[in-house]
Amino acid sequence: MPCQPALAQTDRNPVGQPTSVAALPPEDLRQLLDLLQRPDIQTWLQSQTGNRPVEEQSSAEAANAREIIVGRLNAVRSFVHDMATAIPTLPAELHRARVALMTEMRGQGSFAAILPLVFFATLGFGLEWLYWHATSGFRDRMIVTHLDTVDDRLRAAGLRILYGLGVLLAFAVGSVGAFLLFDWPPLLQHSVLAYLLVFLAVRLTLVVGRIVLAPGAERFRLMPVATVTARFWFFWSAVLVGLFAFGHFTYQLLPMLGVGHEATYIVALASGLILFGLALVALWRCPTFDGVDMVSRRHRVSTVLGTLYIIANWLVALSGVAATFYIGVVLLVLPIAISCVRLSIDHIMRPPGTIAANEGVPSLAGAALERGLRSLLLIGGAYLIASLLGLDFGTLAARDTMATHLIRGLLNAFVVILLADFTWRMTSTWIDRKLMQTAVGDAVDPDELRRSARLRTLLPVLRNVLFVVLLAMAILMALSSLGVEIGPLIAGAGVVGLAVGFGAQTLVKDIISGMFFLLDDAFRVGEYIESGSIKGTVESFSLRSIKIRHHRGALHTIPFGSLDKITNYSRDWAIDKIMVSVTYNTDLDVVKNTVKQVGKQLLTDEEIAPSIMETLKMQGVEQFGDFAIQIRMKIMTKPGEQAVIRRRAYALIKKAFDAKGIKFAVPTVSVAGGGDASSAVAQKGLDLIKPPPQTEQAALDA
Structure with a gap:
C-alpha cells in the first residue's frame, strides 16, 4: 500500500x-x-x-x-506519467527481487534456509496447539456458564478476551523464539518478519471477531446481530484486514529486495485496487443486522455513499498523496469501530430479563465503559493521523511557532471536549437511573415516597443546569487552549447578561421564583395543588413554568412568577369528616359501637387498609337539628385516598345501621291546606334537605 x-x-x-x-x-x-x-x-x-x-x-x-x-x-500529472512509464519494467523489477532472495537462500544452503522456516512454523503452531489442549477444561466451563445477569456477561466477555489473546500470544511467543534460536539471512529475516506480521494481523482480527461477533455461539455474541450477519463480517473483516496488511508490508519489503520506488508503488496500487474491489463486494452484499438483505432505501443510500467514499479515497492514492489515503482509511474505520463498541456495550450491559438494550435502568458501568473505549479510539485515531502527517509531539512541545501553538491548542481542546463529554455522560446516566428507580419503585414507606417525589422534581432541573454549565466551561476552556483570551469574553458575557436581565425582567422573575419554590419544596411532580383559581396535579415543570393538570382534564401552563400562594393537598395526611343524621329516639351508645365496628371492617379491607392512617371514629353529637340528631365522624387517610375510603365507609354505615335498627332522619312535610303558611312550611322542608354547596375538598374528591 x-x-x-x-x-x-x-x-x-x-x-x-x-x-x-x-x-x-x-x-x-x-x-x-x-x-x-x-x-x-x-x-x-x-x-x-x-x-x-x-x-x-x-x-x-x-x-x-x-x-x-x-x-x-x-506534480500529480508527472507522478501518474512516471507510474505509467514504470509499468513495463515491473516484471523485471519483481524478477530481480526474487533472484536476490533466492541467491541469499542458496548462499546459506537449501537445508539451512528451509530449517528455520520449518522450525518457525512448528514452534509457533506447536505452542498454540499446546495452549489449546491445556485450556480444554476452561472452554468446557465457558460453554455451560450462565449469562443471565450483567456481571455474568461481563465476566464471560473478559475471560473470552483473555483466552483469545492467549491463543495469539502462544503463536507469537513461538515465532519470536524461532527468530532468537536461528541466525537468519537478512533478506529472508525481513521477508519472514513482514508476513508474520500479516499473519498476526489476520489472527488478531479473527480473535476480535470471535469475541464480538461469535459466529458459532450466539449466546456469547456481544453485538446484537443475526447469525448470518455475524458470519458474513467475521469472514470479510479477516479478508480485508489481511489484504490491507499484505499490501502494506509488501510495500515496505520490496525496496529492501532492490525493487525501485515506481515499481513498488505500482504493486501497492494493484494491491489497493484489489482491496478496493473486495471492499465494494462486501459493502454491496452485506446483510442488515437482523440478517435481511439490504433492500431498504436507507441502506441503499448509505451503501452508495460508502462506495463513493471508497472510490474517492483510492483515487487519492492513485494521485500519489499517500498520507491522505491512510487518513481516509482511518476516518472510515474509526466511526465503524465506535458504533460497534456502543452496540456491544449496550447489549452486554442490558438489565436481566430484557432483550433490547434500551430497556431497564441505565448502567453507570456501561456508560463509563462505552465512553472510555470511545475516548481511547478517538485519541488513538488522532495520534495515528498525527503520525501520518509527520507530526512529532515532542517537537510540538519544544517549538513555539504559530503552527505548533495552534496544533497544541487543538489537541488540548480535543481533550477538554472528551472530558466534558465523559462527565456529562456519567452524570446524565446517574440522573436517568435515579429517575427510573423512583418511577418504577414499589416503596410504601411515606418518607421514601416523599423522597422519590422530590427527586423526580429536582433531578430534571439539575440535569438542565448541569448541561448548561458543562457546555459553557468546555467552550471557554477550549477557546483558552486555542489561545483566545477568555477574560474579555467573560466580561462581555456579564455585560450582555446584565442587559438581557433588564430587558427580560419577567423571564428572570419566573426563573428566580421557580428556584425558590423548589428550594422551599412547595410542590412535587404528581401532587395536587391549588394556586389562586387554578388547581390540579403537577405534571412537569421547566426553569420558567409549571404544568398543572386539572382533575377534569384541562392542562394549565403557569409561569412561576404568576403563582400566588400555593395550597398543597398531597402532603403527609388528610382528614375526612362524615356527617349522618339519626332520629331523636336513637340510642347514641349503640351508634358509637356500630361506628367502631365499621372502622374495624375498613381495616380488614385489603384494598383500602394500607391507605388508612386512623380508622373511622365517632366524635359525638355535632348539633340537634329541627328533625334529627347530627352525628360527626372522622377518618385520617393518606392524601388523595379519602374519597375512595369515604365511599366505602358510607356503604358499610348503611348496612350496619340497618342491621342495628338505627334509622336515618329525613324531613317530612305535611300540607294541611292552601295558603302562604303551607307554602312557607314546604319551602322550609325543602331548605332542610337541600345539599350544602360544594367545597374545595369535594371538588378534589370528584
Missing part, C-alpha cells in the same frame, strides 16, 4: 521555473551568495519588500497561491 515516501515523489519536479538552480554556473552562485550576505543588501531587500504597495502584495500572494495549485496539479 502507499505510504509516506510517495509524498516526496510528487515534489521532485518543481513547476514554474524554466531553469533549475543547479544549471547556473558555480561562479555566479558564489557571487550571488556573497551579495546576499552583505548587511546593506539585506536591508535594501527588506525595505523593498516592506514598501511594496498593498495591491502588489495581494496580487503577489494570489499569484503564489495559483502557482502552488498549478504546481501540485503538475
Whole structure:
C-alpha cells in the first residue's frame, strides 16, 4: 500500500521555473551568495519588500497561491506519467527481487534456509496447539456458564478476551523464539518478519471477531446481530484486514529486495485496487443486522455513499498523496469501530430479563465503559493521523511557532471536549437511573415516597443546569487552549447578561421564583395543588413554568412568577369528616359501637387498609337539628385516598345501621291546606334537605 515516501515523489519536479538552480554556473552562485550576505543588501531587500504597495502584495500572494495549485496539479500529472512509464519494467523489477532472495537462500544452503522456516512454523503452531489442549477444561466451563445477569456477561466477555489473546500470544511467543534460536539471512529475516506480521494481523482480527461477533455461539455474541450477519463480517473483516496488511508490508519489503520506488508503488496500487474491489463486494452484499438483505432505501443510500467514499479515497492514492489515503482509511474505520463498541456495550450491559438494550435502568458501568473505549479510539485515531502527517509531539512541545501553538491548542481542546463529554455522560446516566428507580419503585414507606417525589422534581432541573454549565466551561476552556483570551469574553458575557436581565425582567422573575419554590419544596411532580383559581396535579415543570393538570382534564401552563400562594393537598395526611343524621329516639351508645365496628371492617379491607392512617371514629353529637340528631365522624387517610375510603365507609354505615335498627332522619312535610303558611312550611322542608354547596375538598374528591 502507499505510504509516506510517495509524498516526496510528487515534489521532485518543481513547476514554474524554466531553469533549475543547479544549471547556473558555480561562479555566479558564489557571487550571488556573497551579495546576499552583505548587511546593506539585506536591508535594501527588506525595505523593498516592506514598501511594496498593498495591491502588489495581494496580487503577489494570489499569484503564489495559483502557482502552488498549478504546481501540485503538475506534480500529480508527472507522478501518474512516471507510474505509467514504470509499468513495463515491473516484471523485471519483481524478477530481480526474487533472484536476490533466492541467491541469499542458496548462499546459506537449501537445508539451512528451509530449517528455520520449518522450525518457525512448528514452534509457533506447536505452542498454540499446546495452549489449546491445556485450556480444554476452561472452554468446557465457558460453554455451560450462565449469562443471565450483567456481571455474568461481563465476566464471560473478559475471560473470552483473555483466552483469545492467549491463543495469539502462544503463536507469537513461538515465532519470536524461532527468530532468537536461528541466525537468519537478512533478506529472508525481513521477508519472514513482514508476513508474520500479516499473519498476526489476520489472527488478531479473527480473535476480535470471535469475541464480538461469535459466529458459532450466539449466546456469547456481544453485538446484537443475526447469525448470518455475524458470519458474513467475521469472514470479510479477516479478508480485508489481511489484504490491507499484505499490501502494506509488501510495500515496505520490496525496496529492501532492490525493487525501485515506481515499481513498488505500482504493486501497492494493484494491491489497493484489489482491496478496493473486495471492499465494494462486501459493502454491496452485506446483510442488515437482523440478517435481511439490504433492500431498504436507507441502506441503499448509505451503501452508495460508502462506495463513493471508497472510490474517492483510492483515487487519492492513485494521485500519489499517500498520507491522505491512510487518513481516509482511518476516518472510515474509526466511526465503524465506535458504533460497534456502543452496540456491544449496550447489549452486554442490558438489565436481566430484557432483550433490547434500551430497556431497564441505565448502567453507570456501561456508560463509563462505552465512553472510555470511545475516548481511547478517538485519541488513538488522532495520534495515528498525527503520525501520518509527520507530526512529532515532542517537537510540538519544544517549538513555539504559530503552527505548533495552534496544533497544541487543538489537541488540548480535543481533550477538554472528551472530558466534558465523559462527565456529562456519567452524570446524565446517574440522573436517568435515579429517575427510573423512583418511577418504577414499589416503596410504601411515606418518607421514601416523599423522597422519590422530590427527586423526580429536582433531578430534571439539575440535569438542565448541569448541561448548561458543562457546555459553557468546555467552550471557554477550549477557546483558552486555542489561545483566545477568555477574560474579555467573560466580561462581555456579564455585560450582555446584565442587559438581557433588564430587558427580560419577567423571564428572570419566573426563573428566580421557580428556584425558590423548589428550594422551599412547595410542590412535587404528581401532587395536587391549588394556586389562586387554578388547581390540579403537577405534571412537569421547566426553569420558567409549571404544568398543572386539572382533575377534569384541562392542562394549565403557569409561569412561576404568576403563582400566588400555593395550597398543597398531597402532603403527609388528610382528614375526612362524615356527617349522618339519626332520629331523636336513637340510642347514641349503640351508634358509637356500630361506628367502631365499621372502622374495624375498613381495616380488614385489603384494598383500602394500607391507605388508612386512623380508622373511622365517632366524635359525638355535632348539633340537634329541627328533625334529627347530627352525628360527626372522622377518618385520617393518606392524601388523595379519602374519597375512595369515604365511599366505602358510607356503604358499610348503611348496612350496619340497618342491621342495628338505627334509622336515618329525613324531613317530612305535611300540607294541611292552601295558603302562604303551607307554602312557607314546604319551602322550609325543602331548605332542610337541600345539599350544602360544594367545597374545595369535594371538588378534589370528584
